[in-house]
Amino acid sequence: MGIQFVDKADLWKSALLLNLKLRDRFRIAVDDHRGRAAVLSPDGYFSTSIHRWVTRFRNFRRESLPSPPAFYRRRVSKDLTAEEESALFRMLQAVAIPLIGNACHVFMNGFNRVQVYGLEKLHDALLNRPKNKPLVTVSNHVASVDDPFVIASLLPPKLLLDARNLRWTLCATDRCFKNPVTSAFFRSVKVLPVSRGEGIYQQGMDIAISKLNNGGWVHIFPEGSRSRDGGKTMGSAKRGIGRLILDADTLPMVVPFVHTGMQDIMPVGASVPRLGKTVSISKSPQKIVSLFVGFDLLLL
Numbered sequence: 001m002g003i004q005f006v007d008k009a010d011l012w013k014s015a016l017l018l019n020l021k022l023r024d025r026f027r028i029a030v031d032d033h034r035g036r037a038a039v040l041s042p043d044g045y046f047s048t049s050i051h052r053w054v055t056r057f058r059n060f061r062r063e064s065l066p067s068p069p070a071f072y073r074r075r076v077s078k079d080l081t082a083e084e085e086s087a088l089f090r091m092l093q094a095v096a097i098p099l100i101g102n103a104c105h106v107f108m109n110g111f112n113r114v115q116v117y118g119l120e121k122l123h124d125a126l127l128n129r130p131k132n133k134p135l136v137t138v139s140n141h142v143a144s145v146d147d148p149f150v151i152a153s154l155l156p157p158k159l160l161l162d163a164r165n166l167r168w169t170l171c172a173t174d175r176c177f178k179n180p181v182t183s184a185f186f187r188s189v190k191v192l193p194v195s196r197g198e199g200i201y202q203q204g205m206d207i208a209i210s211k212l213n214n215g216g217w218v219h220i221f222p223e224g225s226r227s228r229d230g231g232k233t234m235g236s237a238k239r240g241i242g243r244l245i246l247d248a249d250t251l252p253m254v255v256p257f258v259h260t261g262m263q264d265i266m267p268v269g270a271s272v273p274r275l276g277k278t279v280s281i282s283k284s285p286q287k288i289v290s291l292f293v294g295f296d297l298l299l300l
Helices: 008-035 045-064 087-110 119-128 146-154 180-188 203-213 240-247 286-293
Strands: 113-117 135-139 168-172 191-194 217-220 253-260 278-283
Touching: 087 146, 087 180, 113 146, 119 135, 119 253, 119 278, 135 240, 146 278, 168 203, 180 191, 191 203, 203 217, 203 240, 217 240
Parallel strands: 113 278, 135 217, 135 253, 168 191, 168 217
Antiparallel strands: 253 278
């Protein structure tokens, strides 16, 4: 079998010819694409169809993300109408809150033991803050009955009789507002509904801000849900607490506190609270406010 030698000049010519063919091929492709430009012009059918589908896709994404990644300020009117302000619910609140609040106070301080450190700070914020100065209290979330048990244990019975000046709080619709009966009950004890997954710009948050704009008190669990390990650790704060403070017309007074022991009174899965337990509650030092409130969110 013989060996055939290829002339370098012929090889060079073949490579050059191949290069020219490739260049011509791509030039034809570009020219052909330019030839279809008229079809894809703004006045053409295909361009209009593509533009319409792109617009629909953008609108779909915008509607599917009610809480945008950017944290922006949105004002809320003081006169935001809500079912909670109706005469019927005000009457229910005037009856239900003193009864339930004092019952929880007796349960916590009579059948259990409550140790409180720095209680004067909360009482000073409740009783001596300037008129129309909003108040936001934040705490960790351990048991399903943290509110009202912990809140009631901190307040004297006389203050628990004043339903109008007691706290508003938030609860997920899939837990507290499953049917008309539970909805009416929780509304009568000043609980506002929020829907999981709908972000921080929803009606429940707007109503909570309107309460702050009128000088009210809102208590919130920044973690958004109960501790998964019985209160041993605290989860990261959600953006909702940041919006409550940023979007209020007047900068609220923020009082954070931490409690332990509620996991013994109402363990996960239990249906009846237990007796003879000890709960410790302490006002958090100022450095822990950044853990709850998340000043990195407030500065966005």
